[in-house]
Each structure stands twice: as C-alpha cells, then as structure tokens.
Amino acid sequence: MSLAARTKPQTLKSEQIILFRVGGNLFAVSSASVQEVRSVDSLAGAAAEIKDSGVRKVRHVLQRDDKTLFVVNGTMHFGLPLTPGTLIFILRQTRTALLIDGIEKMGSMTRLQALPLAFQHEERQWYRGLTALDQSVVPVVNPEGFLTAEELALLEQSLSLRSAAARETRAQGGQPQ
C-alpha cells in the first residue's frame, strides 16, 4: 500500500539544528541556515528604523555588506504574546534577520516529517516540517518563510521612499533624517 511509503517521515543523515525560543515557544532552525547570531545590543547602532511599510512585524533594517536585511520580530510573525527579543539570527540567503528570545540549545535531528496537510494556512510557508526531539514535537522553521514576496515588495517600496526623501532633504541643504 502506498500510504505507508508516502507518509513515512523523511529520513535525514543528521542535520545540525539550533533550538530557540520565541514568545515562550520552542522552534528549530537548521544551523546551516544561520549565518550569524548577534545580540540585540551589539546591533543597536547599526539598525535603522523603517516605518509605515505596512509590514508590522518589521520595524528595523540592518545593513550587512551590500545587503539590506529586514529585522522580523518573531513573536509578531507567529502571532505570540510580545516578549523582549535578545538575539538576532541573520539567516543565510534571505533578506531576513530574525529577532528571537534566546537560544535553548544546539542539537541534531535525524527525521523531518512534512507538516500534516490538516494544517492549511500560513504555517505551510513558516515550517519545513516537524521533528520529534526528546518526546516533544518541534516545528522546524523555513528561513524563507518569514517574509512573503508581497511583504518584501512593500518593504522595498518603503526603503525607496525613505531614500528618495533623504536625497531630497540633502538637495535642499537640510539634514537627512
């Protein structure tokens, strides 16, 4: 019968993961997806505010090398009660810097089960799947699932407007905001 074969969890060799907390909930992310972990304090001077983009979960941008990264508040993204974020994950090959409560521990997973089809909404973008660790089920986040194409477009548009306003201010001899 094909059922067993199709629903069998995907067997991985072993993938290194970082277990982290957002709004009191435990999540996992592949450590290969995390380029850098920084404390919020260490980036306080480097982050610029971005307002009125229409994407409420993004309030700051970071400039890293030649890329502008959008700081996604993890609690707002997952719809959890707000908690003060202390760490930022800079996610590889994305425009996302994720604000989290803290790191729980490092670990490894050997099985990743696809998110059951009963889950029908945004969570299908949020998660790569689920894994069982120490008799607990932990969602494994999809690094590309924090910002949709529409949200990225809104944020880009907001950045462009901000740059244009700054240029105009400079042209008029004023101080950029």
Next chain:
Amino acid sequence: MSAVAELELQAMVLLRLGDRRFAILAKQIAELVAPSRIHKFPHRTPLVEGVILRRGRIVPVCEIAERLLGKRISSCRFYLIVNRRYETHAEWVALPVTGECELIRAEITAASESDAPHVAGWISHDGEVIEVLDLKALTSEQQVLPPPQTPLLVGAFL
C-alpha cells in the same frame, strides 16, 4: 434478511461526542487510542488543536466537536485515528471522542442536498438516526456563507 440486503450493509464505527453519536465508515479508521500528550505550536488553522506522537508519526488532532455539537468538549477519553484522504495521498488525523466506540453494520441512506457538508449519509441504529461523517468535509475548513440578505428597498420610499 436477503443476501442482497446483506451486501448493502456496511461496517461502521460509532463514536460518541458529548451526548451524541456519529458514524464513520470502518474502512476509514486506523485505530482508537488513549489520549496522549498534545503538542502545540503556532499555526493559523483553527480546526487543528495540536499534534500527538503515535507509532513514530506526528498526527494532527482536529477539533470536530465545535462543528458537530456547536461547542468544544472539555474532556477527551480517546483519539479515534482516521485515514483522511487528500488529493495525492492519505494521512492520519486524530479525532478526540468522549466515549467508547462500537463497531456495527448498517445500511446507509444517502445524504440530501439540505444536509450539512460533513454529512455523508444517515444510518438507523438502536432506534436512533445517526449522521455518517464525511471526513473530507469535516476536517477541511468550510467557507460558511452568510444567508442571502434581502436588499434594502430604501430608495423605493424616496
């Protein structure tokens, strides 16, 4: 009972939710298990309460009482694990039930257009008429359309 009538009887599992009973085709049932720890994580599907671990699989728990009874149930005695068929394949889904289940054979009367989408048919058992559940409709998010409204004829009086 004639041989023809016998052939039309289908194996069904009767489940209890609060003070009501419902039926599911027995071929759609995987197993009945005692409640275990429910694991919760953020998501946006109101029908799904969380997941349980069963035989190495992660099985979603679908809250069906609200749809069937109009209210949530506070206690769950068992999980009835069903095979829910999706477009490409089938997956296990756990349905919380409040009492023991019973295997019976009964003849199904087809549902009519006026029945709710989750009703696949009806059976008569022990003097009770019982809904046969359509798992696909029951575990999908239905779009509840508001009743058609009569347009206001404000302009007619002006």
